[in-house]
Amino acid sequence: MADKPLGAQISHMLKSRGVDVVFGIPGVHNVELYRGIEEAGIRHILVRHEQGAGFMADGFARATGQPGVCFLITGPGLCNAMTALGQAYSDSVPVLAISSCLNRADLGIGRGRLHEMKDQEGAAGAVSDWSHTAMDGATAYRLVDKAMTEFATRRPRPKHIQVPIDVLGKRVAAAPDAGMTPARPLARPEEVAAAAEWLLGAERPLFVFGGGAVAGAAAARKLVELTGAASICTIAGHGIISDMAPLAYGPILSRPDSVREIAKADLVIAVGTELSEVDLWRDHLGHRSPMIRVDIDPHSLADENRAELPILGDAAPFLEELLAMVDGQVRPSTQWQQTEISTARARFHMEADQAxxxxxxxxxxxxxxxxxxxxxxxxxxxxxxxxxxxxxxxxxxxxxxxxxxxxxxxxxxxxxxxxxxxxxxxxxxxxxxxxxxxxxxxxxxxxxxxxxxxxxxxxxxxxxxxxxxxxxxxxxxxxxxxxxxxxxxxxxxxxxxxxxxxxxxxxxxxxxxxxxxxxxxxxxxxxxxxxx
Incomplete structure (x- = not known):
């Protein structure tokens, strides 16, 4: 492709990486980002406030599984979207925010320029996985591919790329073709085998499914059916196990008395969940049994809900491999009773209604x-x-x-x-x-x-x-x-x-x-x- 202003090339690059929709508001500082949108074949959604752009990108990402992208102006435009970026960060949503910033010569100088901030990169970094400045086209392309690669291979969290106004308007060559995307980290076979052994030896196994396990729902449903395990989900994991399943507690973690139900388990397997304050509304899950914990984020494996068997890896492949190992194996009959779980759910619903x-x-x-x-x-x-x-x-x-x-x-x-x-x-x-x-x-x-x-x-x-x-x-x-x-x-x-x-x-x-x-x-x- 012939040389074009970098702002236009970014749109073409995004399109080549699978981006079809961008949310934003054009402004005097980011007009170059709009030069190539139509030519690239990207649909732009004109929002009424930049916070709306961030939230729409978040909703688009959650609905499609693809990154949501928003274009923002320098200063107040980015600040308006930071609430949405903070939400995407806490809820593990792949949002890419691309903004303009002041000309290279003006960054950090304090000349009273339009939309000037003391540290725009740092401000966005406080609510994003990372925030970087691209001082040239090659760096902008590397950052876009860095974001897309991390969305696909790590815990997905928002990224912010800012490009100086003068750099956006500079003519540059097209972005390189997309390279191979590496695989997400997988649990080691011996870890899955150990989990299978523990699961088959348990009489009251309990799965706790979070949003990170959504892609493994099919395997999760077969696992609980084969093993007679009970299940609880977080709000983000709601629906991984149907609410109609006989041994499904549903999203009851926030009920204070859920600790009594969790304490009945002789093995807890927490998959793809941070077990955070907003999941539990208490400091500890409440289990008394050994725990297996599976997560793609090592930080989650080192918190206060420590597991006897922590497993770093993608949840969906783990569940599929675990299912393959336990399928057809002889195991003790489950000690969970449908009546005790349905009675507990009814009690929790009554508590919610009374509150x-x-x-x-x-x-x-x-x-x-x-x-x-x-x-x-x-x-x-x-x-x-x-x-x-x-x-x-x-x-x-x-x-x-x-x-x-x-x-x-x-x-x-x-x-x-x-x-x-x-x-x-x-x-x-x-x-x-x-x-x-x-x-x-x-x-x-x-x-x-x-x-x-x-x-x-x-x-x-x-x-x-x-x-x-x-x-x-x-x-x-x-x-x-x-x-x-x-x-x-x-x-x-x-x-x-x-x-x-x-x-x-x-x-x-x-x-x-x-x-x-x-x-x-x-x-x-x-x-x-x-x-x-």
Whole structure:
């Protein structure tokens, strides 16, 4: 390819590496990134705020399994997207942010230039796996390939590449062809054999599946069936084992009394999970038995939940190899009983309902009637906290929640990115009245693109979770009530559909109709809908 400005060459390179969609906003500092987009055949999604670009890239990545890419301007553009990058970092999502930065001669000088930051590279590095500056075309190409290689071979986390404005406009040769991608690290055969021996010798084996094990769901399901193992999943791992499976506890780790169930196991096998605070809401898993722990990230294997058999390797191949080793082997009958697990699940659902009333009834009404293969994107709201525990899931990788960083405003833009990534399949957003207002402007993107997107907005008229926290801490509640707009009128002002059902049956009909609507539908739900 003939020499072109580097900004254009980056688009061509991304296209050659499989990138078809980029999210962003053009600005005076990053216009060169836009020179080659159409020529390269990349679709650009114009967002309303750079935080939306980051969240849409995140949602696109979660929905497709491919990296999400966003183009950002120097300074405030990058800063606006840093919340989304922090969320992608904590939830292991492959997002590539490419931004401009000041001309080479101005970096770190402090001349009061437009969009100037003291340390833009360092700021982005605080919420990304890494952040580097490309001072020439060759370095930019190496960094793009470094990001793509690490997305494919390591724990996927966001990367940031910044390119000086003058470098973006400099004519350079095309990027080299993509090289071979190395394989992800695999567990050693002797480690898998040891795990198989431990598993076959256990009477009450318990698997804990996290988001890192999603790709190994088929093997995981056969393993628990063959071995009579019980299973628990994290929110990210929800659906790896069907909620209908007889020995599946589901996503119950955050229930304080789950430690009593975990303590029943005589072997715990934790696969692809960080066992973090936002998984457990306590310091320790609660097991008393030996543990096998499998993870692609060595950092996770060295935390407070130490395993007697730590295994560094990709979860899916491990599960497949473990299945091959135990298939056909004679083992003692499992001591787990379906009744004890179903009784525990019912108790945990009751606890969730008592802690945050009304929501369980809605989930029980909607969950079983959702279209096949629906993917959900949720926000930091009490509705999502309950639904994450009780919503029935048959497939893995279909419930996406901002678990780690815990940012508000995630659901709407992430669901838009998810719907763009899988346009023919159903996607639904679940948000709260306060968090929705963080990113509500992205409703314009969904309208502009004609996305059939149900947006369930749970409106309890306050920051209810924070109010509950204050009461529990014996603090008089304050600053937890804000005047809300007329949400339906607001949605219609953007050109979206809007419904405010008054009872559960009307809610069911509104949600189902929204999947086939011409454009997004805001469904305004208050606690009164349960008694309507």
């Amino acid at each position: 945050r009333p009304h929501i369980l009834s809605i989930c029980e009404k909607l969950g079983p009637v959702m279209p096949d293969d629906t993917m959900f994107f949720t926000d930091m709201t009490q509705f999502a906290y309950v639904a994450g525990e009780v919503w029935p899931l048959e497939r893995p990788g279909h419930w996406h929640h901002p678990s780690g960083f815990g940012t508000l405003g995630y659901a709407l833009p992430a669901s838009i990115g998810g719907k763009i990534g899988r346009p023919e399949l159903p996607v639904m957003a679940i948000t709260g009245d306060y968090g929705f207002q963080f990113t509500l402007q992205e409703l314009g993107v969904a309208v502009e693109l004609g996305l059939s997107l149900p947006i369930l907005l749970w409106d309890n008229g306050k920051l209810k979770e924070i109010e509950d926290c204050m009461v529990e801490s014996q603090i008089a509640p304050n600053a937890v009530v804000a005047r809300n707009p007329d949400f339906c009128a607001l949605a219609k002002a953007y050109g979206a559909n809007a419904e405010k059902p008054t009872n559960l049956e009307a809610l069911r009909k509104a949600v189902l109709a929204a999947f086939d609507a011409d454009g997004p539908t805001l469904i305004h739900v208050t606690p009164e809908v349960v008694n309507g």
